[in-house]
Amino acid sequence: MHESVLLRRQTTPALDLGSYLASGGLAGLKKAREIGAAETVRIVTESGLVGRGGAGFPTGRKWDSVRTASDPERYFVLNADESEPGTFKDRVMIDVDPFLVLEGVLIGSFAISATRAYIYVRGEYRREADLLQRCAKELEAAGYLEGLGPEGRALEIEIRHGGGAYICGEETALFRSIEGYRGEPMSKPPFPTVAGLFRKPTAINNVETVANVPDIVTRGASWLRSLGTERSPGIKLYSVSGNVERPGVYELPFGTPLRELLELAGAHDLQAILLGGAAGTFVFPQDFDMPLSYEAAQERHATLGSGALIAFDHETNLWRVAERLGSFFAHESCGQCVPCRVGTRRQHEMLEALADGHGRGSERDLLARLGQVMTDASICGLGQTASTAVRSLLDAEAKGLLAV
Amino acid sequence: MADTFQILIDGHEAIAHEGETILDVLRRQQVETPTLCTHEHLTPAKACRACVVELMGSRALVASCERKAEPGMDVRTDSERVQNARRGVFELLLSQNDVSTAPALAAQAESLGADPGRYRGQRYEKGFFDDNQLYVRDYDKCILCYRCVEACGPDVQNTFALTVAGRGFDAGIAAGFGGALPDSACVFCGNCVAVCPTGALMDRREHNLRAEGRWQEDRYDVVQTTCSYCGVGCQLELHVDRESNEIVKVTSPMDHSITHGFLCVKGRYGYSFVEAGTD
Ligand code: SF4
Ligand code: SF4
Ligand code: FES
Numbered sequence: 001m002h003e004s005v006l007l008r009r010q011t012t013p014a015l016d017l018g019s020y021l022a023s024g025g026l027a028g029l030k031k032a033r034e035i036g037a038a039e040t041v042r043i044v045t046e047s048g049l050v051g052r053g054g055a056g057f058p059t060g061r062k063w064d065s066v067r068t069a070s071d072p073e074r075y076f077v078l079n080a081d082e083s084e085p086g087t088f089k090d091r092v093m094i095d096v097d098p099f100l101v102l103e104g105v106l107i108g109s110f111a112i113s114a115t116r117a118y119i120y121v122r123g124e125y126r127r128e129a130d131l132l133q134r135c136a137k138e139l140e141a142a143g144y145l146e147g148l149g150p151e152g153r154a155l156e157i158e159i160r161h162g163g164g165a166y167i168c169g170e171e172t173a174l175f176r177s178i179e180g181y182r183g184e185p186m187s188k189p190p191f192p193t194v195a196g197l198f199r200k201p202t203a204i205n206n207v208e209t210v211a212n213v214p215d216i217v218t219r220g221a222s223w224l225r226s227l228g229t230e231r232s233p234g235i236k237l238y239s240v241s242g243n244v245e246r247p248g249v250y251e252l253p254f255g256t257p258l259r260e261l262l263e264l265a266g267a268h269d270l271q272a273i274l275l276g277g278a279a280g281t282f283v284f285p286q287d288f289d290m291p292l293s294y295e296a297a298q299e300r301h302a303t304l305g306s307g308a309l310i311a312f313d314h315e316t317n318l319w320r321v322a323e324r325l326g327s328f329f330a331h332e333s334c335g336q337c338v339p340c341r342v343g344t345r346r347q348h349e350m351l352e353a354l355a356d357g358h359g360r361g362s363e364r365d366l367l368a369r370l371g372q373v374m375t376d377a378s379i380c381g382l383g384q385t386a387s388t389a390v391r392s393l394l395d396a397e398a399k400g401l402l403a404v
Numbered sequence: 405m406a407d408t409f410q411i412l413i414d415g416h417e418a419i420a421h422e423g424e425t426i427l428d429v430l431r432r433q434q435v436e437t438p439t440l441c442t443h444e445h446l447t448p449a450k451a452c453r454a455c456v457v458e459l460m461g462s463r464a465l466v467a468s469c470e471r472k473a474e475p476g477m478d479v480r481t482d483s484e485r486v487q488n489a490r491r492g493v494f495e496l497l498l499s500q501n502d503v504s505t506a507p508a509l510a511a512q513a514e515s516l517g518a519d520p521g522r523y524r525g526q527r528y529e530k531g532f533f534d535d536n537q538l539y540v541r542d543y544d545k546c547i548l549c550y551r552c553v554e555a556c557g558p559d560v561q562n563t564f565a566l567t568v569a570g571r572g573f574d575a576g577i578a579a580g581f582g583g584a585l586p587d588s589a590c591v592f593c594g595n596c597v598a599v600c601p602t603g604a605l606m607d608r609r610e611h612n613l614r615a616e617g618r619w620q621e622d623r624y625d626v627v628q629t630t631c632s633y634c635g636v637g638c639q640l641e642l643h644v645d646r647e648s649n650e651i652v653k654v655t656s657p658m659d660h661s662i663t664h665g666f667l668c669v670k671g672r673y674g675y676s677f678v679e680a681g682t683d
Contacts, residue, residue: 165571167571182567182568187450187466187467187470187471330572330573331572332571332572333571333572333573334571334572334575335548335568335570335571335572335573335574335575336451336548336575337450337451337452337453338451338452338453338454338493338496338497338547338548339453339489339492339493339496341548341572341573341575342496342497342499342500342523342573343492343496344572344573345525345526345572345573346496346499346523346525349524349525349526366522366523369488369492370492370523372485372488372489372492373488373489373492373493373496375464376456376464376465376485376488376489377453377456377464377465377489377490377492377493378453378464379450379451379453379467384464
């Protein structure tokens with residue numbers, strides 16, 4: 001049985017600085033100050049920690065490029081704009097251990113010598129934004145932000161609220177939003193580490209990612225590597241919902257079989273799951289033995305994404321599920337590029353026809369064709385993955401795996 | 405030369421200059437590349453995706469109008485992926501827009517073999533706005549290329565009357581807070597009209613003549629002159645109907661060193677005094 005790390009304060013959340021300190025909090029920050037920024041980044045790099053928001057980019061490498069950038073103005077951004085359908089682990093993470101998340105932000109900001117740290121919180125997460133604000137104030141009042149900024153200055157933390165757009169979870173659109181513009185993704189390259197927020201070198205990390213950092217710094221890189229698999233070191237949070245008895249957030253080391261997670265959540269006799277959120281893929285019982293690791297997912301052309309798992313029983317019409325996903329993407333497309341702006345609308349129209357059972361017969365071929373256009377030609381990840389689930393459903397249907 | 409280097413285009417070596425986009429190189433090599441949103445004097449909006457190319461080592465296709473050439477790049481324009489994506493872009497636009505006044509778009513769609521009936525569904529219906537004396541806006545024809553927004557904004561006019569409002573399929577160009585042009589910051593320079601590739605923005609006179617079935621390109625001569633209003637001396641092109649001797653439109657050459665094709669309200673629209681004595 002895996003003993004919780006990220007969620008260790010789940011039963012008794014530390015919501016004030018006193019109880020956080022009493023339960024061992026801020027040891028990571030203390031250690032980071034002792035060993036210095038370069039060594040902190042080295043440990044994080046060595047631990048093999050990669051971004052938990054879905055993209056899986058090595059955190060240490062990100063920090064190192066910002067730390068060594070020539071521009072003295074640089075930013076740390078915490079991406080708490082959790083909006084992927086079926087994903088709620090960052091909200092729970094903040095709710096049960098806001099100081100752990102902030103400690104990660106402090107260490108990260110110190111490691112890159114950030115001019116300022118921005119925390120961008122999903123608009124609907126009002127409570128979480130308030131909680132982080134209050135905890136940040138407590139840290140500031142107790143002097144913990146002193147000396148973390150450039151040239152020994154105090155770190156400034158600014159909390160920003162999202163306005164309700166999924167696209168603002170995309171890092172470059174998130175930057176535009178903070179800057180006061182329409183949330184529209186920009187092209188990469190240049191990558192945020194080179195030209196991010198205000199076109200300055202920026203390290204942007206997901207909530208769950210930074211929550212790993214304090215323990216990595218205190219316990220060392222080998223600690224994270226002692227968990228999980230060789231190519232996916234560490235632990236992962238999963239948001240489980242749908243036709244299960246115990247929906248919720250689960251913490252497991254990488255490599256745990258999918259079946260074990262389903263059993264923990266009380267899933268019986270499923271038709272399929274959607275793994276990785278709206279941009280993920282449908283996974284059917286024949287693959288339930290797959291280990292939950294980046295490499296195993298990739299082998300099966302699936303993705304762990306943000307760790308969202310939605311379970312469907314045999315009563316569910318998966319084309320209806322796909323139609324809802326299609327509606328989501330059409331609604332959330334920023335509208336900037338043709339393949340996504342028009343493509344997500346056409347995709348949704350065809351999915352509606354299929355779910356309602358009055359298709360013209362050409363939809364399946366057209367969906368596959370359109371999906372390729374969106375994947376290849378869209379500007380950002382939204383358009384590029386808006387057809388992923390649909391195409392996995394087309395494959396499954398061809399193999400006769402659908403119940404309804 | 406230090407600032408030139410080689411890249412590969414469809415397996416052939418080509419010279420690129422520092423700062424050039426992939427599209428610049430493609431054009432010099434005479435590799436035909438469809439484009440809709442990019443414009444020589446505007447920041448690339450990389451929005452239409454008509455110009456995408458395959459860049460070896462990059463997962464998604466890249467917009468050649470925006471991406472700068474770098475030494476050693478291996479670019480493919482003739483692959484199935486590229487052709488499929490470009491065709492897809494035009495098929496999607498044809499499924500939503502009225503392209504009757506966008507001959508360049510229609511011609512590019514045809515040469516790519518785009519099937520206008522491939523996708524069916526809701527049309528783009530953003531309405532026709534006839535709210536001032538100088539130009540009309542027919543947003544059913546708009547492809548959201550962002551050219552007008554950029555020309556009105558930081559690239560040319562710095563007036564910021566036009567912006568994109570809404571998102572997804574519902575996104576559209578809005579003046580001010582979605583109201584009438586005269587109530588917005590618009591100064592009626594018509595520079596948005598000058599760069600609009602679809603005829604969604606059209607000068608009043610051209611619109612009226614078209615509506616009356618009297619717009620006849622083959623009857624118009626272009627007469628070069630210099631604007632008489634102020635000391636800048638912008639170069640004007642008067643489009644004159646050689647039979648009626650009527651000015652039907654005023655533009656400025658895009659390659660002119662002073663105007664770069666952009667004018668002010670007087671130069672572009674204040675020409676009726678020329679005709680005052682011709683009756
Ligand atoms: S892919 Fe979609 S969300 Fe991304 S830039 Fe294009 S229109 Fe916007
Ligand atoms: S009105 Fe014309 S210039 Fe403006 S976005 Fe639409 S098509 Fe482009
Ligand atoms: S011309 Fe390049 S994206 Fe439009």
